Amino acid sequence: MEILEIVKKNKKEMLEDMQGLLRIDSTLVETDDPEAPFGRGIRESLDYVLALGEKMGFRVKNVNNVAGHVEYGNGEEIIGILCHVDVVPAQGNWKYPPFSGTISEGRIYSRGASDDKGPTIAALYALKALKDLGFEPQKRVRLIIGTDEESHWRGIKTYFQECEMPDFGFSPDADFPVIYGEKGIMSIDVTGPASELFFHAGDRYNVVPDEARAKPAKDLKAEFLAYLEEAGLKGECGEEMIIYGKAAHAMEPENGVNALVKMCEFLNRHLEDSFVAFVAECLTDSRFRKIKLDFSDPEMKDLTVNVAFLEIKDGKGRLGLNLRYPINWDKESFFKEFGAISEKYGLETNVVQNQPPHYVDKNDLLVKTLHRAYVHYTGDEKTPLLTIGGGTYARALKKGVAFGPTFPGREEVAHQVDEYIEIEDIVLATAIMARAVRELAR
Structure with missing residues (x-):
């Protein structure tokens, strides 16, 4: 029996297990509990995947309740498949409850359906398909499960402090055919004195904020309602002024409508x-063109910025920015000029996190093997290999790339309201991953 036939045979069970994981709210909750340091939902999600792996007959390991792995095969070399079970907050108005795992019209709707709980279960079932076929890997294949990917990567860092680094691998947390390069990711805080305005929008660096709330000292109700109509925006005006935008992943802010920027x-x-002036006069486009600090690389494309959150309260403010930068970007020159601009507004900039760009040669055997598996099932030899602005666990590996599960031409729904995954796609992605692992593990 062929791999895809086995995957289709296991489809009903796979979807049920996927729904089970998606029904757990695994948004980060910081706690002092060593049994669940990132919250009960994240711990429950980790346990869920490990229990499934054990039930399938694989070896499993829990690493300090913040990571773990499911292991298949024997050998000196290790192939890593890196996934995560934490999700970004499910804000906004959803078509179906965001932690319901609702199946409708050939899709599974849920926070984490595409990023990254759905692909985690698919990767597990890719290993099951190979096991069902009687394949015996000559390398150890590890499905490595992280729990803090959307925030600080503490889970995966803890994992690699205790467990071996794979020789190579991939992360099913992005797009097909293969993503061989990822932009650098930098988070910046801008702080300083503010007016007596109350302002709140966003709470994550990696999400375009879809709601902004403000309470100015003077009555601007008529002007605000006129602005909403002028700009074609939805909002409310009661005790607070509220603008509703559209959430999107920070890797491409143009896919969203930034409510924070609109309010400013x-x-x-x-x-x-x-802060309001700084955003409105300097940061209304996602490429820094307005302040002439835009940059683009032929291979990794544009420098981008997500105006991620702004909190103004008690005369103080904090603005969070998330940059996705290509190779060859001159950081020193940028910060010299950007810092000078922010100083004109009485504000100070500080880099709080920086991950450099990640890159694997397009001609590497890993990339070629994964690409062959993709072409085998799709016949698509025309779609070029990619670089992206997103940051996946691939960059945690010494040699790793992102590989699926989103197919070319499909809508980007990660971090958005009504996140979903096409059932037909996730079944095919499972077969592609299984074939790739079989070729890599011979």
């Missing part, structure tokens, strides 16, 4: 505040 554009017409 409105407020800057009617009041004085250093």
Whole structure:
């Protein structure tokens, strides 16, 4: 029996197990509990995947309740398949409850369906398909499960402090055919004095904020309602002014509608505040073109910025920015100029996190093997290999790439309201991963 036939035979069971994982709210909750340091939901999700792996007859390991692996095969070399079970907050108005795992019209709707719980279960069932076929890997294949990918990567860092680094591997947390390069990721805080305005929008560096709330000292109700109509935006005006935008992954801010930026554009017409002015006058486009600090690389494309969150309260403010930068970007020159601009507004910039770009040669055997598996099932030899602005666990490996599960031409739904995955796609992606692992593990 062929791999795809086995995957289709296991389809019903795979979807049920996928729904079970998706029904757990695994948003990060910081705790002092060593049994669940990132919250009960994340711990439950980790246990869920490990229990499934053990039930399938694989070896499993829990690493300090923040990571783990499911292991298949024997040998000196290790192939890593890196996934994560934490999710970003499920904000906004959803078509179905965000932790329901609802199946409708050939899709599974849920936070984490595409990023990255759905692919985690698919990767596990890829290993099961090979086991069902009687394949015996000559290398150890480890499905490595992280729990803090959307925030600080503490889970995967802890894992590699205790467990061996794979020789090579992939992360099914992005797109097909193969992603061989990922931009650098930098988070910046801008701080300083503010007016007496109350302002709140966003809470994660890696999500375009879809809601912004403000409470100015003066009555701007008429002006605000006129602005909403002028800009074609949805919002409310009661005790607070609220603008609704559209969430998106920070790797491409243009896929969303940034409610924070829209609110600042409105407020800057009617009041004085250093943060509001800085955003409205300098950060309304995602490429820094407005302040002439844009940059692009032929291979990794544009430098981008997500205006991620802004909190103004009690005369102080904190603005969070998330940059995705290509190779060959001159950071020193950028910060010299960007810092000078922010100083004009009385604000100070500080880099809080930086991950350099990640790159594997397109001609590497790993890339070629994965690409062959993709072409085998799709016949698609035309779609080029990719570089992206997203940051996956592939960069945690000494040699790793991102590989699926989203197919060319499909809508990007990670971090968005009504996140989903096409059932037909995840079945095919499972077969592609299984074939790739079989070729890599011979």
